Amino acid sequence: MRKGRFVRRELSPALPPPVAASGPLRWLRTRLFAGPVSTVLTLASLLVLWLIVPPLVTFLVIDAVWSGEGREACLAETAGRPVGACWPFIAAKLGQLIYGFYPAGERWRVDLVFATAFALLVPLLVPPAPFKRLNAALFFVAFPLAAYVLLVGGWFGLAVVETRAWGGLLVTLVVAVTGIVASLPLGILLALGRRSDLPAVRWLSVAFIEFWRGVPLITVLFFATYMLPLFLPGSWSIDNLLRALIGVAVFAAAYMAEVVRGGLQGVPQAQYEGATALGLRPWQTMALVVLPQALKLVIPGIVNTFIGLFKDTTLVMIVAIFDLLGQLRAAFADPSWASPSTLYTGFAFTGLIYFAFCFGMSRYAHFIERRLKAGR
Amino acid sequence: MAPKIETTRHPIAIEIEGLDKWFGGFHVLRGIDFTVKRGERIVICGPSGSGKSTLIRCINRLETFERGRIIVDGIELNDDMQHIDEIRREVGMVFQQFNLFPHLTVLENCTLAPVWVRKLPRREADSIAMHYLERVRIPEQAHKFPGQLSGGQQQRVAIARALCMNPRIMLFDEPTSALDPEMVKEVLDTMVQLARDGMTMLVVSHEMGFAREVADRVVFMDSGQIIEAAPPEAFFATPQHERTRAFLAQVLR
Numbered sequence: 047m048r049k050g051r052f053v054r055r056e057l058s059p060a061l062p063p064p065v066a067a068s069g070p071l072r073w074l075r076t077r078l079f080a081g082p083v084s085t086v087l088t089l090a091s092l093l094v095l096w097l098i099v100p101p102l103v104t105f106l107v108i109d110a111v112w113s114g115e116g117r118e119a120c121l122a123e124t125a126g127r128p129v130g131a132c133w134p135f136i137a138a139k140l141g142q143l144i145y146g147f148y149p150a151g152e153r154w155r156v157d158l159v160f161a162t163a164f165a166l167l168v169p170l171l172v173p174p175a176p177f178k179r180l181n182a183a184l185f186f187v188a189f190p191l192a193a194y195v196l197l198v199g200g201w202f203g204l205a206v207v208e209t210r211a212w213g214g215l216l217v218t219l220v221v222a223v224t225g226i227v228a229s230l231p232l233g234i235l236l237a238l239g240r241r242s243d244l245p246a247v248r249w250l251s252v253a254f255i256e257f258w259r260g261v262p263l264i265t266v267l268f269f270a271t272y273m274l275p276l277f278l279p280g281s282w283s284i285d286n287l288l289r290a291l292i293g294v295a296v297f298a299a300a301y302m303a304e305v306v307r308g309g310l311q312g313v314p315q316a317q318y319e320g321a322t323a324l325g326l327r328p329w330q331t332m333a334l335v336v337l338p339q340a341l342k343l344v345i346p347g348i349v350n351t352f353i354g355l356f357k358d359t360t361l362v363m364i365v366a367i368f369d370l371l372g373q374l375r376a377a378f379a380d381p382s383w384a385s386p387s388t389l390y391t392g393f394a395f396t397g398l399i400y401f402a403f404c405f406g407m408s409r410y411a412h413f414i415e416r417r418l419k420a421g422r
Numbered sequence: 423m424a425p426k427i428e429t430t431r432h433p434i435a436i437e438i439e440g441l442d443k444w445f446g447g448f449h450v451l452r453g454i455d456f457t458v459k460r461g462e463r464i465v466i467c468g469p470s471g472s473g474k475s476t477l478i479r480c481i482n483r484l485e486t487f488e489r490g491r492i493i494v495d496g497i498e499l500n501d502d503m504q505h506i507d508e509i510r511r512e513v514g515m516v517f518q519q520f521n522l523f524p525h526l527t528v529l530e531n532c533t534l535a536p537v538w539v540r541k542l543p544r545r546e547a548d549s550i551a552m553h554y555l556e557r558v559r560i561p562e563q564a565h566k567f568p569g570q571l572s573g574g575q576q577q578r579v580a581i582a583r584a585l586c587m588n589p590r591i592m593l594f595d596e597p598t599s600a601l602d603p604e605m606v607k608e609v610l611d612t613m614v615q616l617a618r619d620g621m622t623m624l625v626v627s628h629e630m631g632f633a634r635e636v637a638d639r640v641v642f643m644d645s646g647q648i649i650e651a652a653p654p655e656a657f658f659a660t661p662q663h664e665r666t667r668a669f670l671a672q673v674l675r
Binding site for chain 1: 482523525587
């Protein structure tokens, strides 16, 4: 070899990586007890779990009362032991919690709407399921009309059920689904309007967004319910639930608009130029190139808004619409079920329902995000 | 099969007269007069900020200009949206950063504009796209996403995507500047092939080897003006302007 020069004679073969020690013990050591800080955090977490989980299980399951006909069953004196959740209370009030005061003989209509929604929504959310376009058309166009006819009645010999009688989970879902389905397209339009080159469109969008974001939802609902009728001619009457629906949808749309705007700002100018140079019109560029990327960027924010909206629906209680939580509070007033654990049982049950819906949305969004990321 | 490049329609591909453009108060293009004949290959070089990218971006209206005229294939470029649409359909463009659509597959990138702008049926658009992907030698990547390809492959997809619109003129805005050195050649080879097929090309590039090999004329720009334009042999052997000489001394070390 000459000085200052190196020439490799043979290339080294690629070797498999050295076998790392594995197994549960190693996992414990590296993940839970890697150092003093990690050890302290692990122990603190265990302490918190120990403080929360056993009492919860005791209340919900071990000490719970599972059958009975009235408050006596859920009293410690009659049971002769400490009493946890009073599940017979939920069983007795389940109809009220789901349907509100929807007439018992007509509740099959609500069931049918729930079942149809479920049957249409599941294949829509499962990516490999076929006929997505037909499915979407059915869910977003045909289903709302059918649901309206079924729930309100007045056609095909169905008795009219006024929205005043609606309540419980039915109202929660009607308000939430309408809000979710209406707020996304409305929010997209507002976000695009805010970035428009036309000053009038831009200013109107900004004013709309800032106004609805600036007032509390309770004010909106209050205004819509109690103040609006004072300004409208006497013969005009808009259904109370419909007013709340519009209020919630518009409110959520203003938030959604800002989320979408964030996504639009995340799409580089180069994407517009690439599409424009190919001859795509501005609206085609927006719909085919920019929006798909922008919405993908802000899936977490969109779902965040959906979840917030879902829980905000409880505020309709303030304008005498009895959603799930409203019906629960009405059920508390029943003296035949008054017991020390009734309140906790009721809130635990409705809490679990809200959690199931919100957690479901969150997990689904996570799944879609990962799916969109794969392959890129 | 995709139609052949049409070479007979208008003898002058691009005519630029007295073009002036400002970015705010900055005079970025100053009185550009320039004509490109059909089938001509032009390489534009010059220091950064000299206005060369801005010049070719004016041709398909990615940039507007304040004064002067641009006529592409006999179509006057003005505020008339119909004219702009027509010109964009005639003129393909390849960017430094590829500007592929990351949410679409390679094939979908290539068929988007043919389907939505030219209103071709999907099957026909697919077969045209595959034809050009074969020509840039990456048909096997058709169903991957741009992010899964190397820079050189992405740029070749971008060339195929532009060709799918069957343009008569191709603009290249520093097509190899963002590439790793070992990928420059595969892109230049594709461009050489395109030049041999008779495409009218305007290439903003510092690849002097490419200029020597395929250019009919090399244009040197500085401070928003054309300083010198000549066939490559003359341009490289006997540059006339001192700025050209200074620039060449920098790039041809």
